[in-house]
Amino acid sequence: MIDATELAAAAGQVAALRAEMAKVLVGRDVFTDRLLIGLLCRGHVLIEGVPGLAKTLAVSTLARALRAEFRRVQFTPDLLPADICGTEIYQPATGTFAVRRGPVFANILLADEINRAPSKVQSALLEAMAEGRVTIGGETFALPQPFMVLATQNPIEQEGTYPLPEAQVDRFLLHLAVAYPTPDEEAEIVRRACLAREPEVAVVLDGGQVLALADLAGRVHLDARLLDYIVALVGTTRDPGGAGLAPLAGKVAYGASPRAAIALARTAKALALLSGRGYATPDDVKAMAPDVLRHRVLLTYEAQAEGLTPDAVVAAILGAVAVP
Known part of the structure; x- marks a missing residue:
């Protein structure tokens, strides 16, 4: 602590x-x-x-x-x-x-x-x-x-x-x-x-x-429930249709890898430290999700032709995954 x-x-x-x-x-x-x-x-x-x-x-x-x-x-x-x-x-x-x-x-x-x-x-x-x-x-x-x-x-x-x-x-x-x-x-x-x-x-x-x-940011507390939330968010990028986001079914060619989950956890902890807290919150994760995920969510050609963007996919996922 x-x-x-x-x-x-x-x-x-x-x-x-x-x-x-x-x-x-x-x-x-x-x-x-x-x-x-x-x-x-x-x-x-x-x-x-x-x-x-x-x-x-x-x-x-x-x-x-x-x-x-x-x-x-x-x-x-x-x-x-x-x-x-x-x-x-x-x-x-x-x-x-x-x-x-x-x-x-x-x-x-x-x-x-x-x-x-x-x-x-x-x-x-x-x-x-x-x-x-x-x-x-x-x-x-x-x-x-x-x-x-x-x-x-x-x-x-x-x-x-x-x-x-x-x-x-x-x-x-x-x-x-x-x-x-x-x-x-x-x-x-x-x-x-x-x-x-x-x-x-x-x-x-x-x-x-x-x-x-940097060492201090690494010591910021990350609750187990928040870790599960991060894993759920990243997992949903791989199969948004299976998570209840029917309009996005078949629109994502490749979702984010475990490297994204690591990055999301680390950046949420760093943001918490910049905010003067020794613990991360779901709001920290939500704030960092677009910057962590926008280059890791690859859309199909059809989705790009329709004007869909990775930011829109991330926003939809943030709205669909239950917050702890």
Whole structure:
């Protein structure tokens, strides 16, 4: 269990981090929390949205608020795996090879427009995400901790892209869909953009404190009934018709795997900690379900032709499965 002192200390750290992020970002409180949840769960996040919605700005601001090494890689069709992971460089003076580490050796890596690079580059990055290490020239190197990949995708341009295979997309803990700001938020964004100087973001956490918060999130209590609820939700994605959702029968080609249930449990616990609680609730699970499941529910071609979306399927499942 987590005592009140630990909760209070964590709440102070989270509040300070949110405040620094809010200096730069407008109307992105939920988005900020999702990035923090990815960090606390030691997971990776896929961010999808049209250009100009501050996806890159949010990631770079998070890195500035942490004492963490940040790298950004713009993915292009001519990128090679060595450009991500590193390679051996010949040294003429000594006649030997020296290892040059790639940008993946960072605490936070922004993979900008990940679907613009070919599959071999995507696979190299996703292997590093899954294993937490990279092999260069027969030698294995551990990646720094904490380590998080934040990958962006542009949903409106498909020409010249290499969509991530479903099995690789499943490696991402969360899939965030970034929406347009409200008119009031957009007015504030424009006002800030016209200011002469950019706000300064203070460092509020270092790597050790981030790892300590991650360990604390892992200790958040998850009741057995809530675990059964999570398993029921994920199981229903595989056969919604059998769970009483007749309109969805035959519309889901593949449902979520047990990895989704693990992700849902971990993220619900992290959200509870961000909310100042030492225990998770059904509301935490419901809040995280769309971001955890939208990239893990694969629809049939017929369902897509009808305009059905994974978010609509998840919403229907949340409404159908009994809450403990």
